[in-house]
Amino acid sequence: MPTPDVARLLASDRDHLWHPYSSATNPATTRFVESAHGPRLTLRDDDGASREVLDAMSSWWCAIHGYNVPELNAAAEAQLQRMSHVMFGGLTHEPAVRLGEKLVEIAPAPEADRPKLTRAFLADSGSVSVEVALKMALQVFAADDRPRRTVLTIRGGYHGDTLHPMSVCDPDGGMHSLWRGTLPQQLFAPLPPAGLEADPDELEAWKRETASLYREHADEIAAVIVEPLLQGAGGMRIYDPECVRFLTTLAREHGALVIFDEIATGFGRTGTYWAADRIGITPDILCLGKALTGGYLTMAAVLCSDDLARTISERTGAMMHGPTFMGNPLSCAVALASIDLLDTERLTRAAEFADTLDTHLAPLRELPHVADVRTLGAVGVVELTHDVDVDAATAAALDAGAWIRPFRRLIYTMPPFVCTDDDLGTICEAVTAAVHACAPASEQAP
Ligand SMILES: *Cc1c(COP(=O)(O)O)cnc(C)c1O
Numbered sequence: 165m166p167t168p169d170v171a172r173l174l175a176s177d178r179d180h181l182w183h184p185y186s187s188a189t190n191p192a193t194t195r196f197v198e199s200a201h202g203p204r205l206t207l208r209d210d211d212g213a214s215r216e217v218l219d220a221m222s223s224w225w226c227a228i229h230g231y232n233v234p235e236l237n238a239a240a241e242a243q244l245q246r247m248s249h250v251m252f253g254g255l256t257h258e259p260a261v262r263l264g265e266k267l268v269e270i271a272p273a274p275e276a277d278r279p280k281l282t283r284a285f286l287a288d289s290g291s292v293s294v295e296v297a298l299k300m301a302l303q304v305f306a307a308d309d310r311p312r313r314t315v316l317t318i319r320g321g322y323h324g325d326t327l328h329p330m331s332v333c334d335p336d337g338g339m340h341s342l343w344r345g346t347l348p349q350q351l352f353a354p355l356p357p358a359g360l361e362a363d364p365d366e367l368e369a370w371k372r373e374t375a376s377l378y379r380e381h382a383d384e385i386a387a388v389i390v391e392p393l394l395q396g397a398g399g400m401r402i403y404d405p406e407c408v409r410f411l412t413t414l415a416r417e418h419g420a421l422v423i424f425d426e427i428a429t430g431f432g433r434t435g436t437y438w439a440a441d442r443i444g445i446t447p448d449i450l451c452l453g454k455a456l457t458g459g460y461l462t463m464a465a466v467l468c469s470d471d472l473a474r475t476i477s478e479r480t481g482a483m484m485h486g487p488t489f490m491g492n493p494l495s496c497a498v499a500l501a502s503i504d505l506l507d508t509e510r511l512t513r514a515a516e517f518a519d520t521l522d523t524h525l526a527p528l529r530e531l532p533h534v535a536d537v538r539t540l541g542a543v544g545v546v547e548l549t550h551d552v553d554v555d556a557a558t559a560a561a562l563d564a565g566a567w568i569r570p571f572r573r574l575i576y577t578m579p580p581f582v583c584t585d586d587d588l589g590t591i592c593e594a595v596t597a598a599v600h601a602c603a604p605a606s607e608q609a610p
Contacts, residue, residue: 546595
C-alpha cells in the first residue's frame, strides 16, 4: 500500500469533519491511524514516521479481542459473500436468528425466580438501545389513565448522547443546563458512595435519601435505569452492588421496571460476564452494545422477558421503533463470532487484569496530585486532584508506548483482553507517564 499523505489528510480532516465532542474553531489534536493488529495501533505522523502503540482504550472499550482478528475477519468475509445488509421489516436471515438465540443464551439470569430475558430488539448503537429501553418502559404505562412518564437514576451516570438518554445522564456532566426546556425532567438519586464496599454510614445515608426521593414520586416512575457496578463515561466510578439491589427493591415494590445499561460493563469488562451476575439481580430490561461485535461494527441490543414484550404489545399494539440498519447481517455475523471468542479462558484472563493493573498503578497513590487509584476487572483508573492536561498526558503516554484518551480528572485504561502481561506493564508505564505529565510545575522532575 502506498504511504498516505498524512499532512494533507489531517488538514482536510480539520476542514471538513467533526470529531466527538469537538469544536470547529478550537480543534483538539487528532492523530492518524494507518492500521491495527492485535492490541496495537499503527500511527503515522505528518512527517511520514510511523509507530506502533498499544491501544489502552480498546477503541472506547469495544475492541476486546484487539484488531484484525482472524476469526472475526473470516465471519465478516463469509457474510459479505452472502449479503451485507437487507431490511429487517418483513424479512429475516440466519445471522439475526442465530444472534437472537445466542443473546438469550448468554443473558444474565442470577435470580432463579425472575423471568428470563428471552426476547431481543437489535439496535444500531448504544444510545439507540437506551432510547428503545426507555420507550419500552414508557409504553408499558402509556395507555394508563395517569401514565407514568418519569425515569429515576443516580447522579454520575452516562447513557448516551441522543436526547432521551441524555436526560438520564448526570445533570452536570451531561450539560443539562444547555438543554433546559428540551430534555424530559428525570429524577436523580444522590451519587452512590464510592467503592465496591461502601462505608456503612454513607450507604445508610444514601439509602435514606434515595428512598425518600423515590417514595415522593413513586406513582410517576416508570423505570429505574443504572449502569450496574461501574459508572463509565460519567466518571469511571465503582460503587457498591447493594445500591443497585436497593434501587431494584424500591422499583419492584412500586411496580416500576429495572433497566440495566450494561453497554460498558457487559462482556466481561468488570470481571464477570455481566455486572448483573455479581450483583445477583436479573433486570427487566438489559441494554448491551460496545463489545458486542468485538469492536468491528456498530450494533447494540435490548433484551427483555417474553412477559414484558407481551405486555407492551397488548397495551400499545407494537414496539414502536425500527432503525434502517436494524439486524444488519454483517454485524450479526461478527457479533456471533466475537461472542464465541469470549470463552471462559479469555474471560478469566480479563478478570485477572485488575491485580496486574493494581500492582503497577498502586505507587501513583503516593503522588500529591493523585486523588485515587481504582481497579475492577479489566479497568484501571487514576483520578487526579485537578483536570487532566489532555495534550500533555496523551503525548507522554504515546512516548511510553500506549494510546490513552483521558477526560476530566481521569486517566484510565480498559485494555483489549488479548494483552499479555508485558503489554499491561507497558500500558501502566504509559498511564504513569501521563500522570507525571499532569503534575503541577512545582512537582515535576527537572
Ligand atoms: C457508550 C455508552 C452508551 C452509548 O453507546 P453509543 O454506542 O456510543 O451510542 C450508553 N451507555 C453506556 C453505559 C455507555 O458506556
